[in-house]
Amino acid sequence: MVVNKFLIKAMNIETGGILIALLTESDAQKLDLNIGDRVLIKKGRKEITAILDIAKSSRTLAKGKVGLFQEALKHLNAKSTDQVSIHFAGKPKSLQYIKEKLHGKQLSGKELHQIIDDITNDRLTDIEKTAFVMGGYMNGFSVKETVAMTKAMVETGEQLKFNGIVLDKHCIGGVPNNRTTMIVGPIIAAAGLIMPKTSSRAITSPAGTADTMECLARVELPKNKIEKVIKKCGVALVHGGSVNLAPADDKIIEIERPLAIDAEGQLLASVMAKKHSVGAKIVLIDIPMGPSTKAKNRSDANKLKKKFVMLGKALGIKVKVIVTDGSQPIGNGVGPLLEAKDVITILKNEDHAPTDLKEKSLKMAGILLELSKKVKKGKGYHRAKYLLESGLAWQKMQEIIKMQGPQKMPSLGKYSFNVKAHRKGKVKAIDNLTIAKLARTCGAPFDKGTGLFIYKKKKDKVEEGEILFTLYAESKDKLNLAKKILIDQEAYLIK
Amino acid sequence: MVVNKFLIKAMNIETGGILIALLTESDAQKLDLNIGDRVLIKKGRKEITAILDIAKSSRTLAKGKVGLFQEALKHLNAKSTDQVSIHFAGKPKSLQYIKEKLHGKQLSGKELHQIIDDITNDRLTDIEKTAFVMGGYMNGFSVKETVAMTKAMVETGEQLKFNGIVLDKHCIGGVPNNRTTMIVGPIIAAAGLIMPKTSSRAITSPAGTADTMECLARVELPKNKIEKVIKKCGVALVHGGSVNLAPADDKIIEIERPLAIDAEGQLLASVMAKKHSVGAKIVLIDIPMGPSTKAKNRSDANKLKKKFVMLGKALGIKVKVIVTDGSQPIGNGVGPLLEAKDVITILKNEDHAPTDLKEKSLKMAGILLELSKKVKKGKGYHRAKYLLESGLAWQKMQEIIKMQGPQKMPSLGKYSFNVKAHRKGKVKAIDNLTIAKLARTCGAPFDKGTGLFIYKKKKDKVEEGEILFTLYAESKDKLNLAKKILIDQEAYLIK
Incomplete structure (x- = not known):
């Protein structure tokens, strides 16, 4: 009988995700374990699966010890x-x-629950x-599968509960900046409603709401703290992953991120799981339509709209979907800090605030106000405008930042480069994908102060040599990589 | 300007594949690098990409040092x-x-070459x-893509060259045991022909030829040693991965193995790349047909046959394909050691040698002898039988083992369990998948002495309580896991 008792050695190595355990060759042999094997590590009643x-x-x-990397140690809640x-x-x-x-094959609810549970508990490599993400990406998920996956994501995570009518909103992405949540949220809060918005970090984009908000305040808050912020302010602007709301979702995003893909069934489940976890009963979904977004045309957009409404119905959530212009960035900054700055100029009613982002946010806030029945039909937009322009929304935002924990604003990328018009003419199109790629290559969303700032939008007239946008990076290497992209790819079409 | 000079610290940790580099938080920050980033590590003109x-x-x-895990150190050819x-x-x-x-999308030759080159040089996570394996698995590869991928695999690896007619053979698998190479090889060698067979390790099966041969001799030989063995003996029975013949293939197999999948285009490229790398001009492909193999029926088999012949033509290789019975294991042992034992009993012409494996091997050797034109049409089988039963093939095998480096035979799994017939009757079917799953759960192919030994084949009469097969494992845990499988799944159909 092999004695199976090992003392933990903290290896002090972080992998960024995967749980790693280390044994000596002879101990592994004694236990009949091979390199790369999946091993169950038990400490009393607590257990983890590691590689x-x-x-x-x-x-x-040393023999008789098991080395645990940082993440494994943390999950096992153990010490040396x-x-x-x-x-x-x-x-x-x-x-x-x-x-x-x-x-x-179409998977059953039980099967999907098992997969989501194994993902949540880090039992899969x-x-x-x-392979799972690809199966869903390439074969698709049925509505039934999506409902099951959404429920599984909610059940394997924590849930929040609030009294009263709980609203939420979500944009399916594909448009740089478009940071409406950080404007709609404070307006809704100023109206005295509850919107326990939790956000993801960027998947394919240069910044997510969580990445952007993190330039102003802490977004990784414990569950009880988030509840406090929402009960006090009506709205929190936090990252969902840190509070174990549908944690499987974030782990799936970790797989999608390096591939820069977004699977539809996964997308639907991902969005609705977060909403369901916070008890939202009314949800506004923004589907931007454009050549670079998930909805290339009206028919794509309507199909997706239908699926959101159906999924909402199955989950007991009233879903309203709007299809918006996704043909160019909304706002001027692209990258966490640059987008955060746009938001602030709007909330503070500054002169140079981007009007496209402001108008879209007002429209959305208006719809939510009407859906909540707090405001009469047809009066939502005006009420939203009042709440913003009176400074009440900005006051709310300051309150939210204060409660979440203010962060020192990061500084703008040290290295910059102006991209200029090759010719005189009118901006006919802006390629969102190239804009996003440039910003990501500059370091966004990881280096907060990087990305780009846009001076010219569609229909603007430009002179030859006029600055279209400025790139910002934290290292020359990254800035040079971004400049190289511009050799092959045109971000602007000027005619 | 950041000084970019780091002293290596050997971390003495093996991951089993992925290249890992370690930095302190402050050094990573200085270089503007994030956890999980892909980093280029340069030592003089040598460089690797690590995570x-x-x-x-x-x-x-310590600060100023970079920790390299074992595989990274080896690839960089560096020391502390x-x-x-x-x-x-x-x-x-x-x-x-x-x-x-x-x-x-159908990929171009250049694009596939880039992917295969990045895989070969460990630039992909x-x-x-x-994602690549899944793309190929689910969308398939065209013949054109497969040709390009095969060529890329050959070009990114080493190649062997021999004078004279070079033969080779391959079985696409799906049938437990079926260890024909280790019998056909020595027969071909005894006939004075060249067959520079290189084998893979198991993907979905409990043993590959390389795993099995490793019970008798070293199979991880350097290129010059393999060439020596072949020049001396006519045949080598080695693992292709160790000599960098189409190394991308083995790296792709590392991805397929844990998922137990085999993509068709990948399979075709994988087989033909190895053959092309050793300069084979005549190749015999064995496609076993049965409910658990890649070819479920005659139409599947013919489709695959056609693709092999087409791919051969594009590569200048004469390909002969045979479709064989894949409805049950061929031979009695399942698992590296147990299969090696079957091979030896046949080569030594022992009484209890499995006749199915012997006959199939003779048939295949006969075809190869005829294709080489060394033996007249219709006379191949008889010549092969003579070379085997005269002991000449066994003599060759001993010569090959001696040159490759004899290995001490591993011992049989310490723990065993007899699986008995539930009822009297006749064996109507044996489920290859359950047999393979049982053997793998027992520890095959990693624990060499594990797997199972089959006493009853299709059409055999059995009494209630008679032993059908015996399981062998190196640990009680694994034996118990295998026994659990038998609760849900029937390996035998007796009627």
């Missing part, structure tokens, strides 16, 4: 002196279901998670 | 005192092509490689 790496020197790890036992973990059940999805 | 983990304590890593520079590496070009493949 096994092998220590090749006793200086790295703790004792654990280690076991071979068979392949997780969900692997079979993932394979069936790859083969085009990157390869296996990617 | 960045972060050290959270100075005991783990070496100095390197570290740079942000943009996303590899092939990522864009992978995304296009996901969207169903598990997530990205999985």
Whole structure:
């Protein structure tokens, strides 16, 4: 009988996700474990599944010890002196279901729950998670599967509950900036309504609401703190991932991010799971339509709209969908800090505030006010405009920032480059994808102060040599990589 | 200007594949690098791309040092005192092509070459490689794409060259045991022909030829040693991965293995790349047909046959395809050691040698002898039988083992369990998938002595309580996991 007791050694190495455990070769052999095996590590009643790496020197790890990387240590809630036992973990059940999805099978609620549960508890490797995401991306999910996946995401996470009518909003993305949440939220709050908005970080874009808000305030708050902010202010502007609202969603996003893909069924489940987790009963969905967005045309947009409404119905949520112009960036900044600055100029009613972002936000806030029945039909926009221009929304925003914990604004990228018009003419089109790619290559969303600032929009007249936009980066390498993109790709069409 | 000089610290940690580099938080910040970033590490003119983990304590890593995990150190051909520079590496070009493949685009030869080159040089993460494998698995590869991928695999690896007519064979798998190569090879060698067979390790099966041969001799040989063995013996029985023949193939298999999938285009390219790399001009392909194999029926088999012949033509290789019975295991053992034992009993002409495996091998060797024109049409089988039963093939095998480097035979799994017939009757069917799953759960192919031994085949009469097969494992845990499978799944149909 092999004695199965190991002392933990904290390896002090962060992987950014995957849970890694380390054994010496001889200990692994004794336990009949191989490199790359999935192992179950038990500390009392707590357990995690980790991937096994092998220590090749006793200086790295002594016999009788198990090295845990940072994430594994954290998930096990353990410290260096703790004792654990280690076991071979068979392949997780969900692997079979993932394979069936790859083969085009429609998965049952139970099967999807198992997959989502295994993702939530880090029982799947990157390869296996990617296979699931690809199965969904390429074979699609039915409405029934999407409902099941949404429920599973909600059930495997924490949930928030509020009294009264709970509103929420969401944009499916594809348009740089378009930071409406940070304007609509304060307006709704100023109207005395509840909108427990939780946001994701960027997937394919240069910034998500969470990344942007993080330039102004902390967005990774514990559950009880978020509840406090919402109860006090009506609105919180936080990252959903940090409070375990539908945590599987964020783990799936980690897979999608490096591939810069967004699977439709996954998208629907992702959006609605967050809304369901916070108890929203009225949800406004913004579907921007344009050549670079998920909805290329009216027919795409309507199909997606229908699915959102159906999914809402299945979950007991009233969903209103608007299809908006997604043919160019909305706002001027692209990148967390630059977008945060746009938001502030609007909330503070400054002269140079971008009008497109302001008008869109007012329209959306108006719809929500009407849906809540707080304002009469047809009067929403005007009420929203009053709440913004009176300064009440800005006051709310300051209150929210104060409660979430103000952050020192990051500084703008040290290195910049002006991109100029090659010819005189009129801006006919702006390529959102190139704009996003440029901003991401500059370092967004990770380097907060990077991205670009847009001076010219569609229909604007330009002279030859006039600045169209300015790139900002934190390193010369990244700025140069962005400049290289401009050799092959045109961000602007001028005619 | 940031000084970019780092001393290597060997972390002595093996991951089993992925290249990991470690920096302190402050050094990463100075270089403007984030956790999970792809970094270029340069030592003189040598460079690798690695994934960045972060050290959270100075005991783990001091400032000014870069920690390299075992595989990164090996690829960079570096040691602890070496100095390197570290740079942000943009996303590899092939990522864009992978995304296009996901969207169903047919990739050009140049694009596939880029992907295969990035895979060969470890520039892609598990997530990205999985996305590529999934794109091919779900959207398929055209013949043109497969030809390009095959060529790219050959070009990004080493190649072997021999004088004279070079033969080769391959079975596309799906049938437990079926270890014909280790019998056909020695027969062909005894006939004085050249068959520079290189084999893969198991993907979805409990053992590959490389895993099995490794019970008898070393299979990881350097290129010059393999050439020596072939020049001396006519045949080598080695693992292709160790000599960099089409190394991308093995890296793709590492992705397929945990998912237990085999993509068709990938399969075709994988097989033909190995053959092309060793300069084979005549290749015999065995397509087993059965409910659990890739060819479920005659039409599947013929489609695949046609593709192999077309791909052969494009590569200048004469391809002969046979469709064989794949409805049950061929041979008695399942698992590396147990299969190696079957092979030896046949080569030594022992009484209890499995006749199905022997006959199939003779038939295949006969075809190859005829294709080589060494033996007249219609006389191949008889010549092969003579070479086997005279002991000449066994003599060749001993010669090959001696040159490759004999290995001490592993011992049989310590723990065993007899699976008995529930009722009297006749064996109507054996489920290959359940047999393979049982053997893999017992520990095959990693624990060499594990798997199962089959006593009863299709059409055999059995009494109630008679032993059908015996499971062998190295740990009680794994044996118990295998026994659990038997509760839900029937390996035998007895009527």
